[in-house]
Amino acid sequence: MYDTMSREVKEISHSDGKVTMYCCGPTVYRDAHVGNLRTFLLADLIARTLRLTGLEVCLIQNITDVGHMADDFVETGEDKMLAEAKRTRTDPFEIAKRYESRFHHDLKRLNVVRADAYPKASENMNQMIGAIEKLINTQHAYVGTDGSVYFDAASVSSYGAISGNKLDSLKPGHRYEYTDEGGKRFHADWALWKVAGGRTEMIWDAPWGKGFPGWHIECSVMSINMLNAHVDVHVGGIDLRFPHHENERAQSNALTGNETVDTWVHGEHLLFEGRKMSKSAGNVVLLQDVIDRGLDPLALRFSLLENRYRSQMDLSWASLEAAHATLRRWRTAVQSWGNSNDLKFDAEINSALTQDLDTPRAMQRLRTIEKDASMGSLDKRAIFLYADQVLGLDLDRVDEIKPLPEGAQALLDARASARAAKDWKRSDDLRDELKELGLEIKDGPEGQSWSWL
């Protein structure tokens, strides 16, 4: 995989065949949109590919339910969680709980294999406080003049290694007006613990007074605690490269005394119809929107697989519809190739996936196999099923046998007789009626057949 820090494609490390993975998860104050899901899918694809090669994977994905945007408290006036809570007049923990369960629901619909654990910031408060104390004791952090605790960026000499940002060039003034937050010694320092100030909700007791943790510390603490202080692969969106991962790296290395993360993998952004997804552009697309259009949620997965994770990708309804059509065609084909559950190793698919996760090449290989007249059906099916272990498109899915809606059978029979009598008008009308019940009618040489729309 391509490592953002060394800027090269490198082998994933492991110890005794076990790979530890960490993926920065969602802040649960709203639904994850399809762009967020692209990053979560990336972690899934890496984990599945590693497992395909026989490695054992332990994946941890955090859930931020407190503290996000704490650094920005002064500028925006509100924490995202609390703002949403206030807007909907709901307890902030209720909001977190609701969106957390929706997050899991979306992942399931996208066939993302569950992580081994989903630790929450709010449930790791003591560990975070302990880590902050340790950072203070080792001179990496200090209590600022406002009572909050800050990390001393300059105390980690290699700060900036991931993003290429140097402390000097981070000097304020280029794009943003520097707003003095008051308590810091140095502009690049960031908060580990914010004292509550006027805030009354989502605050905890700590040696420095009631308050809440900074956003970056949770990932350091959870990854170190749950993965035995070493992360082989760390996954996240490209925008987290700086400052989140830069700060996380500084904290983690200060806590463990060595390079905690071996490979930093960043997924590029997903655009929708040419523009970055944002509320103001009005082009935020949720998985539910895809489903509401009558598309299989896995059509989204299909579309995402057709692009490299390191490239910006432009998604559109046209590409989702194309993916949906091909997905259906593949499932029909796989079904027509038999019902064996055999898997067949394919060198090209294997090398495409294991060399920096080249999913488009794997998909292209499947298209070639689909058309290859010299290959037998059983082999085709076995290779498709082999690839599906990573692609996760449910290629062997057989449409569930739902009972026919009431009256549908009578309509089908009536249409069969109408066709026999060459009463085309009536036949077409009946076809329309059946369509409204969700049945698609196809006339073939052996008479009519139907399938679910």
Next chain:
RNA sequence: GGUCGGAUGGCCGAGAGGCGAGGCAAGGGACUGCAAAUCCCUCUACACGGGUUCAAAUCCCGUUCCGACCUCCA
């Protein structure tokens, strides 16, 4: 200003120095009572200017344009 990516046919998009990915859309055909589905065919491109090479979409230099990140973000 700093750092990093891009630029490929109507559209989306792979490209590993040398027999032109693929998909979508469109047009034509086969099959159909019609439709749908399926199959066949057609449309053949690499931002611009130099360079290296027998050979460049691919490597090098320059130019133009676009995007991302640079204390909100997946």
